[in-house]
Amino acid sequence: MAEAMLEVEGLKAGYGPAEVLFGVGLVLRKGEVAALMGRNGAGKSTTLKAIMGLLPPRGGRVRFNGRDITGLPPFRIARLGLGYVPEERRIFTDLTVAENLEVGRRPAPGGRAAWTPERLFAIFPNLAEMRHRRAAAMSGGEQQMLTIARTLMGNPQAVLLDEPSEGLAPVIVEQMAEAVLRMKVEGIAVLLSEQNLDFAAAVSDRAYVIEKGDIRYQGTMEALEADDHVREAYLTV
Amino acid sequence: MEPGFLVVQALSGLASASSLFVIASGLTLVFGVTRIVNFAHGSFYMLGAYMAVTIVPWLLEFDRSPWLFFIGVLASAAVVGLLGVAMELLLLRRIYKVPELFQLLATFGVVLMVQDAVLKIWGPVDIAGPRAPGLRHGVYILDQRFPAYELFLIFVGPVVLGLLWLLMHRTRFGILIRAATRDREMVGALGVNQALLFTGTLFLGAFLAGLGGALQIPRVSASGQMDISIITEVFVVTVIGGMGSVTGAFLAALLIGQLQAFGVLIFPKITLVLVFLLMAAVLVVKPWGLLGRPEAAAGRAALPEGILHPAPFDHVGRLIALLAVAAVLVLPLFGDAYVMKVVTEVLVFALAAFSLNFLVGNGGIVSFGHAAYFGLGAYAAGLLVTRLGLPMEPALLAAPIAGGAFAALFGFFVVRLSGIYLAMLTLAFAQIAYAVCFQWVEVTGGDNGVVGVWPSAWASSRHVYLYLVAACSIGAILALRHVLYAPFGATLRAARDSEQRADAIGVDVRTHRWLGFTLAGAAAGLAGGLYAFSKGSIDPTLLSIPMSVDFLAMILLGGIQTVMGPLLGAAAFHAIKDAVMPLTDYWRFLLGAAIIALVLIFPRGLGGAYAALRARA
Numbered sequence: 001m002a003e004a005m006l007e008v009e010g011l012k013a014g015y016g017p018a019e020v021l022f023g024v025g026l027v028l029r030k031g032e033v034a035a036l037m038g039r040n041g042a043g044k045s046t047t048l049k050a051i052m053g054l055l056p057p058r059g060g061r062v063r064f065n066g067r068d069i070t071g072l073p074p075f076r077i078a079r080l081g082l083g084y085v086p087e088e089r090r091i092f093t094d095l096t097v098a099e100n101l102e103v104g105r106r107p108a109p110g111g112r113a114a115w116t117p118e119r120l121f122a123i124f125p126n127l128a129e130m131r132h133r134r135a136a137a138m139s140g141g142e143q144q145m146l147t148i149a150r151t152l153m154g155n156p157q158a159v160l161l162d163e164p165s166e167g168l169a170p171v172i173v174e175q176m177a178e179a180v181l182r183m184k185v186e187g188i189a190v191l192l193s194e195q196n197l198d199f200a201a202a203v204s205d206r207a208y209v210i211e212k213g214d215i216r217y218q219g220t221m222e223a224l225e226a227d228d229h230v231r232e233a234y235l236t237v
Numbered sequence: 238m239e240p241g242f243l244v245v246q247a248l249s250g251l252a253s254a255s256s257l258f259v260i261a262s263g264l265t266l267v268f269g270v271t272r273i274v275n276f277a278h279g280s281f282y283m284l285g286a287y288m289a290v291t292i293v294p295w296l297l298e299f300d301r302s303p304w305l306f307f308i309g310v311l312a313s314a315a316v317v318g319l320l321g322v323a324m325e326l327l328l329l330r331r332i333y334k335v336p337e338l339f340q341l342l343a344t345f346g347v348v349l350m351v352q353d354a355v356l357k358i359w360g361p362v363d364i365a366g367p368r369a370p371g372l373r374h375g376v377y378i379l380d381q382r383f384p385a386y387e388l389f390l391i392f393v394g395p396v397v398l399g400l401l402w403l404l405m406h407r408t409r410f411g412i413l414i415r416a417a418t419r420d421r422e423m424v425g426a427l428g429v430n431q432a433l434l435f436t437g438t439l440f441l442g443a444f445l446a447g448l449g450g451a452l453q454i455p456r457v458s459a460s461g462q463m464d465i466s467i468i469t470e471v472f473v474v475t476v477i478g479g480m481g482s483v484t485g486a487f488l489a490a491l492l493i494g495q496l497q498a499f500g501v502l503i504f505p506k507i508t509l510v511l512v513f514l515l516m517a518a519v520l521v522v523k524p525w526g527l528l529g530r531p532e533a534a535a536g537r538a539a540l541p542e543g544i545l546h547p548a549p550f551d552h553v554g555r556l557i558a559l560l561a562v563a564a565v566l567v568l569p570l571f572g573d574a575y576v577m578k579v580v581t582e583v584l585v586f587a588l589a590a591f592s593l594n595f596l597v598g599n600g601g602i603v604s605f606g607h608a609a610y611f612g613l614g615a616y617a618a619g620l621l622v623t624r625l626g627l628p629m630e631p632a633l634l635a636a637p638i639a640g641g642a643f644a645a646l647f648g649f650f651v652v653r654l655s656g657i658y659l660a661m662l663t664l665a666f667a668q669i670a671y672a673v674c675f676q677w678v679e680v681t682g683g684d685n686g687v688v689g690v691w692p693s694a695w696a697s698s699r700h701v702y703l704y705l706v707a708a709c710s711i712g713a714i715l716a717l718r719h720v721l722y723a724p725f726g727a728t729l730r731a732a733r734d735s736e737q738r739a740d741a742i743g744v745d746v747r748t749h750r751w752l753g754f755t756l757a758g759a760a761a762g763l764a765g766g767l768y769a770f771s772k773g774s775i776d777p778t779l780l781s782i783p784m785s786v787d788f789l790a791m792i793l794l795g796g797i798q799t800v801m802g803p804l805l806g807a808a809a810f811h812a813i814k815d816a817v818m819p820l821t822d823y824w825r826f827l828l829g830a831a832i833i834a835l836v837l838i839f840p841r842g843l844g845g846a847y848a849a850l851r852a853r854a
Contacts, residue, residue: 027350078428090423092416104418104427154428202501 002029005065005158005189006051006082012059013050020046022213023060027190028158033190034181035200035221037235038210044193045087048160048209052084053077065157081109083156086165088195089143091150093136100135100146104153112155120149123182141172145224148179152188159183161192165199177202180235197235209234241379246498248378254494255394256449260467261474262401263445265369269418269481270438273329274337274657276344278503279468280351281317281443285450286459287359288313290366293454303371314448321443323438324406331837333435336621337601337657342793343836345786348464349829355461357374357823366454376469384756386455393452397445398487414438418481465782466737469668473516476661479529488527501789509672513665517650520662524654543598543733547722547800553770554801565707569700577699578771579815583808584703584710585768590803591714592760597789598797599721600753601733602652605660606667607788609647612780613670614640614762616681619775624680629693633709633766640762641755648754655736667785686776690769706767714804720756721800729753787814790832 006028013021020043038044039177049055051062053074062070069077078084086139092100101117108114121128130138134206137144144164151159164180165173173196180203183190194200200207207224209217211234217224224230264278293309303651324347333342372389375382405411413434425431452465457463474493478485478764493512500511515797525531550558568580589611596602617639618632647666654662674681681687720726732739732746739746769775778784795806818824 054422054426066532074426075428075430078426084426086426088421092419092421092423094415095412099412099415102412103424103429106428150427224487 001213002031003030004117005030006191007061007063008047008051008060010060011047011050011057011062013046013055013057015055019058020213021050024207024213024215025060026209026215026218028189028191031184031187031189033184033192033203035107035204035212036062036191037195037197037200037224039195039235041185042234043189043213044210045162046213048084048162048191051077052082052160054084056236076124078154078156079106081155081157083151083159085147085151085159085161085164087166089140089147091135091138091143091146094134097133097138097146098136100150101153103128104150106154108155109157115152120152123179124149141175144168144172144176145179146173148176151219152183156188158189158191161190163193163195165194165196172176173199195235197225197231239379239381241381244379245381245383247392247457247495248383249387250494250496250498251394251491252390252494253497254490255390255392255771256452257470257474257493258394258487258490259452260446260449261471261478261490262397262483263442263449264471265475265478265481265483265486265575266401266414266445267438267442268475269334270414270421271329271435272337272342273333273344274472274480274661275329275442276341277324277347277351278442278446278469278471279464279466280348281321281446282450282467282471283355283459283461284320284351285313285317285447285465286366286453286457286463287355287364287450288447289451289454290358290364290459292316293451294367297367297370303369306367306369306371310448310451313451314444317447317450318444319748321439321446322436324443325439327440328833329435330432335363335836337660338597338789339836340791341605341660342786343833344787345782346829346832346836348468349825349832352461352464353823353826353829359459361461363458363460365458368455372455390391390452393488394490397448398483402482410434456581469664469782470512472661473512473665474664475526476658477516477519479523479526480657481530482526482528485526487526489661509676512776513669513672516665517662520654520658522652524658526658540803542738543601544594544721544730544798544800547599549722553635558801562707562711565711568706569703570667574699577703579812581699581703581706581771582768582815583811584706585764585771586788586791586807586811587804588710588713588767589761589764590788590795590807591717591846592757592764594792594795594797594803595717595721595753595757596759597792598799598803599733600729600750602750602754603656603660604651604663604757604785605789606663606665606670606782606785607757608780608782608784609663609667609670610640610758610761611765611768611784611788612674612775612777613643614765615775615779616764616765618766619687619769620680622691623687623689629691629696629770633763633770636766636769637759637763640765641759644758644761645751645755648751650721652750654755664785665781667780667782671777671780671782674780682776684777686774688774690773690775692770696770702771706771709763709767713763715754716758718800725749725752775849786832790828790835793832795836 004027008024008026011021011024024047036044036047046055050057053072057070058178061068064080064082067080070082092103126142127145127149135143138146164176168176177199180190180192204221207219207221208215209230216234217230260282264275267273267275289310292313293306296305296309299305301740328343328347332343343824369386372386374385374386376385405415411425417434421431474486474489478489483611492515496511496515497508500508504511565580567578593604593607596604614636618636621632621635622629623629647804651659651662675683691697692702696705728744728749732744736746765779789808791806792803795802795804817827821827
């Protein structure tokens, strides 16, 4: 089994008086794709935000490459090699595609080839054609590609991918799946939050199921697909 | 009019537009990234001028060359830029997350501190700067003489615009600034150290303000009043242009430059008013300014925590209130004249502060110009008595009517906006009122104001007048408090907490806010009228920015999330001010430092601290 890259133990977080996470624990191993599955409001996005430091954790521990990153500011966490792709895309609409990529650019850790706009355009050919277009004038699917490319410009070793298939046309969802598998080929570990079981099954090695701020199930993706009971209890709407 | 004259007038409009743009671009950049409206930007401008009148003559001693002049100007701007860095590191960094009202107040605290520091370092006398070598002559345009330096200034604006464009589009720093203007949290999640970005932006912003000030020295002397006069103009430029938009600021500066150049020919008395009318007109049509965009939800500053549960008086509260009233009633039997003067004024300010918190704490309407209605009430009463010879009683009746009428007029525009634009518009209206009182000398007495505003004979003794003030003020406070507990007050709180949801359940948010604004204006007007008769005079300081800030400091001190806290705040603030002010030459410095300290360590005020204590017990 590959060595653990991201270790989350007993993570608690919330907004104001509302507690959302009650001690989430999960592990992301080197080079794997893991899915964090659950219904709306189960705590998927909150988990990713709390790991990234965008929401201050109220308890628990987050380790990345053996280093304690609990409560570090987001830019420190990003610089350690953990990338984040937000659910709402949050691209910089006033900036061009090329400028959006520039904001994400960080030097690659020693020995690895850095991502360049050219390498990313090879993966996301639509972006190449609109590199000088303002991001506000792009379709939703193109914006989703751009957020992933922007995060890759930071040369992360692992990426938190929040609901990558949400609200996208089926053909774009397929492109997203290819992008995730491509990241895996490049040796980047991916933790994605997802409601769409088909999408998760197509790209993930393992799955966690979260409900009401607690991890209720963990196992291989195949085992989850085979387990009707868990699927009905926590995933079907 | 001759064509030559018109051309020269247009050119001088361009020259002042250019200067205005250089300063405003810095403010708008800083706002775009930090979301803080920096009052101290005017102080940076003033410091730029003072630095330049110190550095440039020293450099020109070596050689009277144009190069040394401009090196001196740039060096002055750079020093001011470093002061901007210091302000970011020491203050702004700690207040990025606090509500915008507190940010405005804290930066105004810096304004006050800088004013006294400048007085201490450079003295009270204006300092004239050297003329620019090589640009001292005049050029003739259609037979009209036009100063060469003004011609030079016309080119500075577009050059700065061009350089800023290159910086923003061709450098990584600029691209990061533009990205942070849209979504600074996301910029951080991508690994950018926002702290460095913010510090860099403050350097750039303060540098531009300092440059604007340093470039003025051949035209105007450096003086201690430069900060407030420029900051309101620059606010207007950035608001008209759209906050955060450099190009918008350029367009707005051009508009205002021409409006002032030609407005002065047609309405020489009311140029200031014209500028503010332009702003009000633009905001009604385009609430985000010419090139501004609606605030992204992620970048919006939080409203201050307002009144949540207006509990009726409990036994302790009722006892305290009764004791306070009783103390006021028996005081004239024991107190000396000084104590009675202070108590009278405290009662007046308590009403003004209560009416302001009716807007801020209860309605979420952050008015930065509440002194306007206080002052207009005072002027209405004072002018009726002195100019028309009316007795005190009808004049006191006219005060709340005037305050309410102007609040209704200004409020009609104000309630169409929200957040920082709303605060800026209330400030602008207050400055219009101030400008009219200041410039319309024949009626208002201008800077000196009017004396001889005395009560009727029956109320002329300090005792009786104190009772009169107590009756009016406590009566008005209780009436306003009743409104706050009534469904009307609850509706305002609902609209404060969620405008959309209030709208969705059928509340006419705008009309409710408009009525609330009018009511608060009337109460402030009554306070102003009472104040005029207690002082015996009126003058423009009654509706100046510092007066508005005093009111805000009172409610902040008392705690804006409490109902009765503002009364406590008014009493504490005024008593301390009255006791400490005569003891020191540096009152403004102390006040500024106190406001900053209040924002940093005591954001819930005295009333909030009491409520927290009671909740714990």
